[in-house]
Amino acid sequence: MSPKKKAPSNRRRAAVSIREVARRARVSIATVSRTVNGISSVDPDLAKRVWKAVAEVGYVPNTQARALVSGRSRILGLIVSEITNPFFPELVQEFENLAVAQGYEVMIGSTNYDPVRTESLIQRMLQRSVDGVAVMTFGIEEEQVQKLVEHEFPLVFVDAGPELPNIRVLKVNYAQGIREAVQHLAALGHRQIAFISGPLRMRTAVTRRDAFRKSMAELGLNVPDASIVEGDHTMEGGKAAMERLLALAELPTAVICSNDMTAIGVLHALDETTHQVPRDISVVGFDDIHLAQFMLPPLTTVQMSCRELAAAAVQGLRAGIEPNHPKAAQREWPIATRLVVRRSTDFPRGSLPARRTPAARRRNGVAAK
Amino acid sequence: MSPKKKAPSNRRRAAVSIREVARRARVSIATVSRTVNGISSVDPDLAKRVWKAVAEVGYVPNTQARALVSGRSRILGLIVSEITNPFFPELVQEFENLAVAQGYEVMIGSTNYDPVRTESLIQRMLQRSVDGVAVMTFGIEEEQVQKLVEHEFPLVFVDAGPELPNIRVLKVNYAQGIREAVQHLAALGHRQIAFISGPLRMRTAVTRRDAFRKSMAELGLNVPDASIVEGDHTMEGGKAAMERLLALAELPTAVICSNDMTAIGVLHALDETTHQVPRDISVVGFDDIHLAQFMLPPLTTVQMSCRELAAAAVQGLRAGIEPNHPKAAQREWPIATRLVVRRSTDFPRGSLPARRTPAARRRNGVAAK
DNA sequence: AAACGCTGCGCAAACGTTTTCCGGCCTTTC
DNA sequence: GAAAGGCCGGAAAACGTTTGCGCAGCGTTT
Structure with missing residues (x-):
């Protein structure tokens, strides 16, 4: 006009x-x-x-102009394994809350364990010139790491990572929580405790399994090879793994799982049999996702706090990004784990036949109280 | 040097x-x-x-420079209610896959039903100058919408949205799937069917509830006011709602839930009683999240396909963003829903006493097969 | 053979910031 | 009272692209 x-x-x-x-x-x-x-x-x-x-x-x-001239996008990359695994949304949520509160935006991507996808993800993050990347996949292909490392921006890994100046590592103390789990079961009277690991190509899966072995050994409990089976950190994998355990000549009285999704799969597998949880078999998970307390029965599990993990990741990244950050020199950031006892663990069947626990009573259709 | x-x-x-x-x-x-x-x-x-x-x-x-001069960031905003509700990660995943495949990046945010948070989220999206926003919250405060609308970039809403040129609406056909659910239950012999809605301040919750009422009326089934209770689309809410239903003088023989999380809460509430699913009470969910098939028992639910939803959202946004997109003029994008029958629904208890279903047998500790 | 149109490349002007450098003013000190 | 120094604000140069415009070269038409 x-x-x-x-x-x-x-x-x-x-x-x-x-x-x-x-x-x-x-x-x-x-x-x-x-x-x-x-x-x-x-x-x-x-x-x-x-x-x-x-x-x-x-x-x-205008963020673009700002980023263009200053060279800093104020975006943090967050790489997870599978956004559909309930553990990760919880982590993402915490991470995002913290990042936003501290003036950063978050760019999320899930690898789905697919190297090609991961490749493209990293490429995209580079392209958007993120200020740093938290690789929270609990294990990533060596090759992919290399790609990230050589662009030398601040990185945070979980468990392990290259020894380089602007790389920080979140050291999860698996041993602690898993020892608590084993001791909890042992105290209840369990002797045959099986373990369903994650996919063994993942470093973290091996670490968790070894923590289990070590804790068992500490108590002088025997762990036959057959009672450690490999899962894949999914419900399907947990179900399949439990079915393999059920085929064993001597059934375990308790099963510890490398993550909660596996444990859910285990519950599912057992539901298709006459075995009841925890009456016949006790089940322990790992992660303590929100869902764990809504399982039937609510899952005893080792908690690895998302909030703690996210906080350390964001702080670790900022330590690498911002010049003269107070904790700039700290390479390792410890993360604790602890057992949360709910109703999926109980005395083994034969041990105290006279005593019936509330959970068991409910399962048998007798009104509680 | x-x-x-x-x-x-x-x-x-x-x-x-x-x-x-x-x-x-x-x-x-x-x-x-x-x-x-x-x-x-x-x-x-x-x-x-x-x-x-x-x-x-x-x-x-350099993406920043590119965006600065062209005015297009090639980022799509995706607003969801709660990233920790398993439905949304699935949606996010699909959305992201499609967006990336079509050359866009995704900026995700969850409102957690918090207006302040939503406000900040929208602000941040504006600041990053996203090319368009898909508001997949199934209901958002009118006021917030306004904020988005006035900046007049392409938007996609679910169910309903303002009648404006670059706004597209994903019309979910709730009636279809819910009718199938009601008819399925009716065919099994259920007459007292309860409904646990979402939070009624959400448009979608009202729509789903009304679809239930209508479907019941079509079959001449009575729906007393007391048998429609309000939940909040969380497990906790579902549990609480079921407990209210359990206090009723006349118990329903089946419960349809406004989403799967509610249904999980219901299963949980029933597990704390002597009522068994599906023997005593049948339960139907809505969404068909991946977890649904891993519930105990696996959940009969109305499927609303994430993939379909995500595809329509991305297409809808592109139709608004890209000049002369083939479907530029299409305002409404239909989304189908359909019933998926699993094992949480069965004949009502009294109807055929002689017949015991496999699910019921398992639950009573009798070996299947 | 000349003129016209078309194709395809280069020049340079944006885009909206941050940040350096410089100059001016005010204060302080001798 | 004058010089020196410090502080604060403005001018302008980047940052790495996209894109409008003009111009050269070539093919076609009259």
Whole structure:
């Protein structure tokens, strides 16, 4: 209509720019930039004028331009294995909350254990020039790591990672929680305790399994090879693994699983038999996902706190990104694990026949209370 | 060390730029840009030179610069209610796969039903200048919508949304699947069917409940007010709602839930009583999350396909973003729902006493087979 | 043979910031 | 009272792209 302005062009929308604010506050764009970025050298009166103008015109700094010139995107990459595994959304949630609270955006990607997909994911993160990446996959192909490492931006790994200056590692203390689990079962009277591991190509799966072996050995309990079977950290895998255990000549009285999804699969497998949990077989999970307490019966499990993990990851990344961060030199960040006892564990069947636990009573259809 | 170049500066890393490629291919940067963006007017020979140079120096276009000048970030916003509700990761996964395959990145955010959080989320999306936003929360505060709408970029809503040119709506056919569920139960002999809704401030919860009422009315089945209770789409809510139903004078023989998480809560509540599923009470969920088939017993549920939803959302957004997209004019995108029968539904207890279903037998500790 | 149109490449102007450098003013000190 | 120094704000140069515009070269038409 009115020809006074330049043609509106076909661009998206004339977002209000720093210039508009500067004009309105009668200062230079440099001053606006400084004010908005909280640089203290700007005069309070001017700052007030600037903020007023900002509010009036509804100015929002253009992130792209900002990133372009400063070289920092204020985006953190977060790589997980499988977003559909309930453990990870919980982690993502915590990570995102913390990152956003600290002024960062999050770019999420799940590898689905697929190297090609991972490759593309890393590529995309590079392309968006994230400021750092947290690789929370609990094991990633050596080759992929290399790719990330050579671009030398801040990285956080879980369990293990290359010994390089801007790489930080979240050291999960698996031994602690798993020992508690084994001792809990042993205290209840279990002697034949089986273990369903994660996929053994994953470093973390091996670590967890070894922690189990060690804890058993500490108590002088024997672990026949047959009672350690490999799962894949999915419900399907847990179900299949349990079916293999059920085929054994001598059944275990308790099963510890490398994660909660596996444990859910185990419950499912047992539901298709006459064995009841925990009456005939006790089951222990790992992770303590929210769902664990809603299983039937609620799952005894080793808790690995998402919040702790996420907090350490975000802090670790910031330590690498921001110059003179207080914990810049800290390479290893410890993460604790602890047992949470619920109703999927109980005395082994034969041990105390006279005593019936509440959980067992319920399962047999006798009204509780 | 060597003073020939300018100081390396404290910037992140000297990413190889389009200029380097241009020099190497002995063309202008404009030609490189055109080649990389697949603009056909460039001579095949030159293009080959350019691609060679790109490969040699490992050129990756700088997304920020690209977005800055073109005004398009190639990022799609995806707003969900709760990333920790298993339905959403599945949706996110599908959405992301499709978006990435079509050259877009995804920025995810969950509202957690918190207006403040939602506000900030929208703000952040604006700031990152996403090309469009899919609001897959199944109900969002009117006020928030307004905020999004006024910035007039392409939007996709579920169920309902303002009648505006670049807004598209995914019309989920709740009636279809819920009718199938009601008819399935009725066919088994159920007459007292209860319904646990979502939080009624959510439009979608009301819609689903009304679909239930309508389907019941079609069959001439009575629905007393007391047998429709409000849940909140969480396990906790489902459990609490079922406990309210259990306090009723006349117990329903079947319960349909507004989503699967609610149904899981229901199973949990029933597990704490003497009622068994499906022997005493049949349970139907909604969504068909992956977990549904791993419940004990596996959940009969109404499937709403994540893939379908995600595909429609991505297409809908692209239709709004890209000029002359084939389906640019299509405002409503239909989404089907269908019943998936598993083992949480069966004949009502009294109806055929002689007949015991496999599921019931298992539950009573009699070996199947 | 000349003129016209078309194709395809290069030049250079944006895009909206951050950040360096420089100059001016005010304060302080001798 | 003058010089020196410090502080604060503005001008302008990047950052790495996309894209409008003009121009050269070539083929076709009159």
